Amino acid sequence: MSKSHNVVLIRDAHVVAAALRQALDEATAETRPGLEHAVALVESTTAATETQVRGHWVRSRLADVGFSGDLTSVAAIKALRGAEPGLSLLAAVRLRDDAVAHPE
Known part of the structure; x- marks a missing residue:
């Protein structure tokens, strides 16, 4: 990412x-499904x-502060x-533009 x-x-x-x-590789039959899911x-x-x-980071930070409005807004x-x-x-x-360009 650039310094700016x-x-x-x-x-x-x-x-x-x-x-x-x-x-x-070392998993038991009981732990294998969870580890397979984690790997995926x-x-x-x-x-x-x-x-x-x-973009994900931006949406996460906005959610942390309770923002649920329009990502393209000045408020975002x-x-x-x-x-x-x-x-x-x-x-x-x-x-913000990264978050707008790649919605989840």
């Missing part, structure tokens, strides 16, 4: 997926683009900056 976003994107899902696969979930997140991850940007006071206006707009 003021948000560092860390993608370590591949490390988590490897650990889960190792656990799956983690692998689905590794397939997400950086824009999708940022204001709520995001309220949730993350260090975000510049430009960064908040770009991040």
Whole structure:
């Protein structure tokens, strides 16, 4: 992610997926279904683009502050900056645009 976003994107899902696969190799019949589900979930997140991850983060932060309005609104940007006071206006707009571009 560029520095202008003021948000560092860390993608370590591949490390988590490897650990889960190792656990799956050693799993009992009782724990196997849960681990298989966990592996599938983690692998689905590794397939997400950086824009999708940022969009998910934005929606999560907005939900944390109780915002449920229109993502394209000025109120969404204001709520995001309220949730993350260090975000510049430009960064908040770009991040909001990622959320608009990749709805869940």
